[in-house]
Amino acid sequence: MIKFENVSVLYPGTAEPALKDLSIHFNQGEFVCVLGKSGAGKSTFIRCINGLQPVSEGTVKWNDKSLSEMSPKENLEVRRKTGMIFQHFNLIPRMSVVQNILTGLFGYKKSYENLLGLFNSNERMSALEAIDQVELTVEPTRRVENLSGGQKQRVAIARALIQNPKVFLGDEPVASLDPGTAERIFHLLKETHLKRNLVSIINVHDVGLAKKFATRIIALKKGKLIFDGAPEKFDEKVYAETYNQ
Amino acid sequence: MVWFKKRQFFVFLIIAVLAAYSMRLTEFDLSKFQDFENMGDFLSKWFPMNTESLPFLFTESVLTISIAFLGSLFGLIIALPLSFLAARNTSGHRLIFAATRFYLSFLRSVPEFVFGLILLTTLGLGPFPAVIAIVLHNIGVLGKLISELIEAADKGPMEAMSAVGAKRWIGNLFAILPQIWPNVLSQFFYRFEVAIRTSLILGLIGGGGIGQQLFIHFKTFQYQLVSVDVLLIMIMVILVDYIGGKIREKVI
Known part of the structure; x- marks a missing residue:
């Protein structure tokens, strides 16, 4: 491959x-x-x-x-x-867990949809499912800089997973x-x-x-x-x- | 002398020589303060304050704040996209970077007062040319400051956005803006504060607001109104600083 x-x-x-x-x-x-x-x-x-x-x-x-x-x-x-994860997680600071995960869909969507944050209910549901899959037990609306290293890496994995x-x-x-x-x-x-x-x-x-x-x-x-x-x-x-x- | 090197003494010497030369040029002489009483006499004429015109002066102060606010806000709105073109890591091409930096340097090098004088010929007297003059200068200042913040931003999130297949400009925007936003707000409120003082100067050339009143009151020796003008200006600056600090606290 x-x-x-x-x-x-x-x-x-x-x-x-x-x-x-x-x-x-x-x-x-x-x-x-x-x-x-x-x-x-x-x-x-x-x-x-x-x-x-x-x-x-x-x-x-x-x-x-x-x-x-x-x-x-x-x-x-x-x-x-390609889902990619990094040593320093490379999450976007000052954005929430779910917002960070949704950025994984940026490659699939039009620029104006990304800019305005226009994600449909299926996409939002996928983000929540990704949180479940990585067994992240924090509020999806919590800002990522307040998470531990392990939690941050789980968010990064969820961001990669939503890319399918x-x-x-x-x-x-x-x-x-x-x-x-x-x-x-x-x-x-x-x-x-x-x-x-x-x-x-x-x-x-x-x-x-x-x-x-x-x-x-x-x-x-x-x-x-x-x-x-x-x-x-x-x-x-x-x-x-x-x-x- | 563990902390110092020979070269630092040399630098210190150069600074001392430059300071001495500048003092000579500017007739810097602290002994002149012996006529301190004159200042006291002059300031005593400022009191008691004449508060009869307070409602009118308050309205003029609101106009000054509006000039400063619009000048800073529109400056920021225009400077923000330009600053991405003026940052090495996001401009995309060296020519775009150089051209935008040059344009910003040009805007920064022209004082608001000069922009105001030039705009008077087209826009006439009033607050509108003052707003435009402040906008133009602020584009230059904020554009440079924000482009430097962009250059210093952590590259990690940008790499992550490239990796998910985001378009370059969307990736840069989302990866960088949240990182630099508190500092952008700091710069905005600082420029807002500076714009209040600038709009006072622009009052001298008919820009309106409390600055114009201050100029008129000085010229007509109405010192008891001058003190009210100065008090209102101080309140405005302190208020903007306080509100700016509170908003920044919330954002961080």
Whole structure:
């Protein structure tokens, strides 16, 4: 479904590419965890999938069609189909839980409808259902800055769910959370993944979580793919190779 | 001398030299305050206040507030979209950014008084040219201040809006405006306060309001009315500051 073909990314003003000649593909139903040290290229990799980060060389393909050859409309479609969650949640401050979740529909609606907040009853109902799905027990009208880290990430997941995604991307979604909350968020991600038969690709620092939840692990080092396999094959030797200098 | 570096002494020296030079140019001389009694004599003529014209002066004060309010409100309404074009991270193109910044700098560099004088030739005397003069200058000031707030806004929500497939301008608006809104309100109320003082100056060129009355009362030596004018001006400024603070508290 998603294919990287010889993808390299070089940021302006840097000598070393963030991703080097990366070729990999992902299929429906896979729950992939991406491991690697800070600066290994994990965030760049995740952002290339939905085109937030343009590639310098190579192509990223969705169903055999290259992102760079897609029309703006098709690119928009890719983003709509991709639910993305972030380390710092990236919620809109001073807006309520339900308002934040409804922004997940922005890609589906006309500009004036977004501007004026014209959401029909089905859409509002979907937002409330998303709150239920992520087991968020706060008032939907509560402002997001008053929530805990775990609650904020649940709002971010609900925002992604309302997009009705086919792909779920996570850029270190549990890095700012305590271990207990991190595990609960991973449970939620896996449950949602299974219910909706998604492709989920998630950056994570915690190898334990990756081994527990992933169906496949990939590891990056200095922008290169150094491991791609089943979680049980990610042994101490690979661990050392991934995290040591 | 752990806290200071040699370079800081050099900077301090430059500032001291500049201050001394400016004092010479401006004939800055505190010994001149020995004629302090003159001021006392002058101020004693302001009292007792002549409150007979209070209802009329109150109406003129309301006119001044209206000039300042419209000048700031319309300034903000026009400056807000322009500030997105004048911010590096949202302008979309370097040329748009440069052109908008230049336009805002131009508006800011022309004082309201000058705009007022120019507008008199078309609009005649009265409060309307005063409103337009304040609007034009405020577009320049608020546009720059808000564009700087936009540039400093957290990029995270913008990235999230891109990720959900929102159009760029909608994403920028929703991701940035809620973040900067309390500071935008602060700037608005500060400019409102400044506009009250500006509209007093514009009263000198026939802009109407309490400023024009203050000018007339001074010119005709009616100091007991001057004191009423000054009191009303002080009340207006304090009121705007108080209401602005309360609204900002609510918004935060």
